[in-house]
Amino acid sequence: MLETRPAPAQPDSFAATAARLKARRQQRRRLTDLLAYAVLIVIALIMLYPFYWTLITSFEPTGNIYEAKILPRAVGIRNYAEMWKGTTVPFWRLILNSLIICTLGVSLTVTLATLAAYPLAKMRFPGRDLIFYAILALMVLPNESGLIVNYITTIKLGLLQQTNPVIDAIRQYMAVVLPGLASIVGLFLLRQAYLGIPLELIEAARIDGASELTIWRRIMLPLATPTIAAFAILEFVAYWNSFLWARIMLPDKNLLPLSAGLLELSGTFSTNSRAVMAGAVITIIPILIVFAFGQKYFLKGLEGAVKG
Amino acid sequence: MTTTPRRVSRREQHRVGGTGAKVTARNTLIAYAFLLPFLILLVIYHTWPVIFGTYLAFTKYNIISPPQWVGLANFRELMADEQFWSGLTNSLKYILIVPVIQIVALLVALLVNRPMKGIGFFRTAFYVPVVTSFAVVGLIWNWMYQQEGPVNAVLGFLGLHRGGSFLNNPATALYAVMFVTLWKGIGYYMVLYLAGLQSISPELEEAATIDGASRPQVFWNITLPGLRPTILVCSLLSTISAIKVFEEIYVMTQGGPAGSTYSALFYTYSRAFQDFQYGLAAAAGIIIAVISIIFGLINFRLTRGGKADA
Numbered sequence: 001m002l003e004t005r006p007a008p009a010q011p012d013s014f015a016a017t018a019a020r021l022k023a024r025r026q027q028r029r030r031l032t033d034l035l036a037y038a039v040l041i042v043i044a045l046i047m048l049y050p051f052y053w054t055l056i057t058s059f060e061p062t063g064n065i066y067e068a069k070i071l072p073r074a075v076g077i078r079n080y081a082e083m084w085k086g087t088t089v090p091f092w093r094l095i096l097n098s099l100i101i102c103t104l105g106v107s108l109t110v111t112l113a114t115l116a117a118y119p120l121a122k123m124r125f126p127g128r129d130l131i132f133y134a135i136l137a138l139m140v141l142p143n144e145s146g147l148i149v150n151y152i153t154t155i156k157l158g159l160l161q162q163t164n165p166v167i168d169a170i171r172q173y174m175a176v177v178l179p180g181l182a183s184i185v186g187l188f189l190l191r192q193a194y195l196g197i198p199l200e201l202i203e204a205a206r207i208d209g210a211s212e213l214t215i216w217r218r219i220m221l222p223l224a225t226p227t228i229a230a231f232a233i234l235e236f237v238a239y240w241n242s243f244l245w246a247r248i249m250l251p252d253k254n255l256l257p258l259s260a261g262l263l264e265l266s267g268t269f270s271t272n273s274r275a276v277m278a279g280a281v282i283t284i285i286p287i288l289i290v291f292a293f294g295q296k297y298f299l300k301g302l303e304g305a306v307k308g
Numbered sequence: 309m310t311t312t313p314r315r316v317s318r319r320e321q322h323r324v325g326g327t328g329a330k331v332t333a334r335n336t337l338i339a340y341a342f343l344l345p346f347l348i349l350l351v352i353y354h355t356w357p358v359i360f361g362t363y364l365a366f367t368k369y370n371i372i373s374p375p376q377w378v379g380l381a382n383f384r385e386l387m388a389d390e391q392f393w394s395g396l397t398n399s400l401k402y403i404l405i406v407p408v409i410q411i412v413a414l415l416v417a418l419l420v421n422r423p424m425k426g427i428g429f430f431r432t433a434f435y436v437p438v439v440t441s442f443a444v445v446g447l448i449w450n451w452m453y454q455q456e457g458p459v460n461a462v463l464g465f466l467g468l469h470r471g472g473s474f475l476n477n478p479a480t481a482l483y484a485v486m487f488v489t490l491w492k493g494i495g496y497y498m499v500l501y502l503a504g505l506q507s508i509s510p511e512l513e514e515a516a517t518i519d520g521a522s523r524p525q526v527f528w529n530i531t532l533p534g535l536r537p538t539i540l541v542c543s544l545l546s547t548i549s550a551i552k553v554f555e556e557i558y559v560m561t562q563g564g565p566a567g568s569t570y571s572a573l574f575y576t577y578s579r580a581f582q583d584f585q586y587g588l589a590a591a592a593g594i595i596i597a598v599i600s601i602i603f604g605l606i607n608f609r610l611t612r613g614g615k616a617d618a
Contacts, residue, residue: 036419043416044433047491050448051436053458057451066454068461116346119339124331131343138354142600144552144573144593145361148580150353152360152371182349212338241441244555248581259443263559266447273451280444287439295432 051284058277065273079278089279093254094261097173098240101257105177105239110232113186114224118216120187121194122202139184150179151249160251172255176246180238186231193227194220230297236290258283364590371586382591392592394567395575398482399596402550402571403603405486410543413494414535417501431502435495442492446559449488450475475561478568485556485569492556497542504538505531544607551600572596 057065061076083091119125120132154160159175162168197220205215221228243260250256256264262283266276365382367375386392420431437445452459453474460471471477474484508531516526554573557563563570563578573596580589 033422033424036422036424040416040419040430043494044430047433047437047495049458050452051440054448054451064456066451066457068458112346112349115342119342123335123339123342125336125339126331128339131347135350138350138358141358142597143354143357144576144597145364145590146353146357147577148586148589148593149357149360149364151580152586153352153356155371178349179353182346182353184350184354187346212342216342237439241439241443243441243443244558259441263443263447276447277451280447283444284440287441288436291432291435291439 054277055281058274058281060274079274080282082272082275083278083282087275089261089265089275090254091279094256094258097255097261098257098259100173101176101242101246102236102239104173105180106232106235108177108181109183109186109235110228112181113183113190113231114221114228115216117187117190117194118212118220121191122197122199122220123212135184135187139188146179147245147248150245154178154249160249162251168252169255172250172252175249176242176255176257177239179245180242183231183235186235189227189231190224193224197223226297229294233290233294233297237287240287361590361593364587365594366591367587369586370584375587378587382588383595385588386592386595391567391570392572392575395570395572396595396599398568398570399551399553399572399599401482402486402489402553403547405490406543406546406550409490409493409497409546410539412490413497413542414501414539416494417498417505418531420498421502421505431498434498437492438495440492442555442559445488445492446556449484449491450560453484476565478566481561481565481569485553485560488556488560489550489553493546497546500542501535501538504535508534540608544604547603547607548600551603552596572599 053068056069056072058079059075059077060072061074061078063073083089086092120128154175157175159171159178161171201219201223202215205219210218240257241259243257243263246257247260247264250260253261253264258279262276262279266273364375366377366379368378368381369375416434420427420434451457454460455471455473457473459474463469463471471480474480512534513526513530516530521529552573553571554577557569557571557574558577561569563574572592576589576592576596579585579592
């Protein structure tokens with residue numbers, strides 16, 4: 001009992017030193033954390049304040065519109081009511097257009113890429129490597145005249161002809177989505193995902209007499225679901241946000257998607273910026289919802305898109 | 309018992325074809341059936357623009373009458389066009405944001421790669437501008453940059469010079485648009501850098517720390533060299549998209565005021581869709597493409613050179 005004091009004196013001093021070191025390291029860590037938070041908060045403010053400012057201003061019924069503020073001067077839903085009623089912008093028509101364009105675009109793009117990637121990853125046929133490298137070259141080749149030539153092609157294909165309102169609408173929706181349907185990035189992402197699926201699985205199915213279409217639907221698609229989900233989210237965001245092509249091409253302003261329509265009408269109705277702000281807020285919401293639910297896939301898909 | 313014959317035949321299949329079924333006429337047909345819809349659209353909307361666009365560059369064309377071969381006339385016209393040169397100059401000036409955007413994105417990636425509370429919030433916050441449409445981003449910043457707007461208010465609060473409307477002033481408009489590109493792009497490159505950081509083995513950094521390396525030493529000697537491939541890809545992408553800057557300008561300034569934000573690609577756009585000079589526009593497109601390839605190669609060389617030193 002008496003010995004216990006002097007005997008562990010050395011280890012005790014070691015322990016004390018270790019504790020002191022640990023405390024110092026912890027303190028330094030806390031300090032760097034604090035600094036990191038400070039920097040992150042400043043950058044986050046710069047990133048988010050424009051959105052926040054637009055949100056609160058869109059709720060103000062009147063006042064000095066461009067003024068910087070932290071809280072809205074007054075809160076009302078007049079601007080949203082105006083969007084809802086379509087007095088500033090044919091709001092519901094634009095939403096409908098966006099939904100049609102997104103549904104058509106995403107479903108067709110994903111279908112085409114999931115189909116085309118299958119033989120490139122898992123079948124043997126003459127010309128496979130040639131096709132693969134030709135597509136690879138297209139990805140590297142610059143496509144500066146894409147906008148111009150695609151515009152000419154769209155006209156030559158007769159997609160902008162005006163005959164019957166219903167057929168015109170269908171043709172023009174197709175004209176909006178067609179140039180984006182063959183996604184090279186999507187093809188690569190999916191080929192990459194398919195390559196990871198064990199060949200034994202496919203060959204067992206072939207021996208059991210399954211057709212290639214069945215193998216694609218029953219084996220490839222389910223096993224590539226995470227990649228397909230990531231790709232579908234990427235495509236949804238792309239189609240929802242697309243405005244340039246539609247705005248250049250569509251003769252009928254009633255067929256524009258929401259973001260293009262908003263831009264188109266922000267010029268015409270510059271006197272009513274608050275309603276346009278409400279429209280901008282509404283345009284962002286679906287993206288944030290999709291992003292919130294699919295964030296994990298989304299970021300993974302983006303990484304793959306650039307790495308692949 | 310039942311599995312034995314199957315296993316044998318599976319092995320036979322392996323011997324026949326490395327990746328899939330036998331090459332037969334029927335299988336080839338099936339393979340092409342899967343590929344066909346994709347390939348048709350690929351040819352129409354990806355291959356054809358390259359071919360026809362190159363041809364158009366040597367013609368006069370306005371859609372209504374057939375293209376008329378004019379040789380190098382379009383290129384000569386471009387060389388003499390002051391507007392084209394100012395567009396090109398602005399596109400090259402835009403490369404100024406490449407180092408800024410890369411350094412900030414890398415810094416942000418390093419910060420959000422730390423195991424801290426609430427880091428998910430910051431990652432998401434930095435990514436929101438990336439997923440927002442250029443149409444909306446342009447509208448929002450048009451409002452932010454107004455004379456009475458928040459940007460001027462913040463500058464005033466910091467005791468800095470309060471300008472007029474940034475986008476109406478030829479001296480500031482290009483830089484104001486550049487800032488929006490920076491603001492929208494940081495999150496995108498941050499994600500790529502995060503992926504790069506995660507591919508560096510943590511054991512390496514730990515081992516260095518145990519051997520007594522300081523934080524900065526670990527960063528300069530392990531983290532940064534490990535990130536080289538990512539830095540290469542990011543600065544390449546960033547340079548090429550700076551030269552091709554278009555959407556921000558289209559939405560925010562339409563090339564104005566007084567042509568101060570006219571970019572090379574905006575020149576192409578206005579020649580084609582405002583003046584209907586498709587041949588001239590295609591020629592400008594080819595020049596932009598060649599310049600971005602050259603800058604891409606320079607970028608690649610520089611980064612590769614850095615790698616040789618390390």
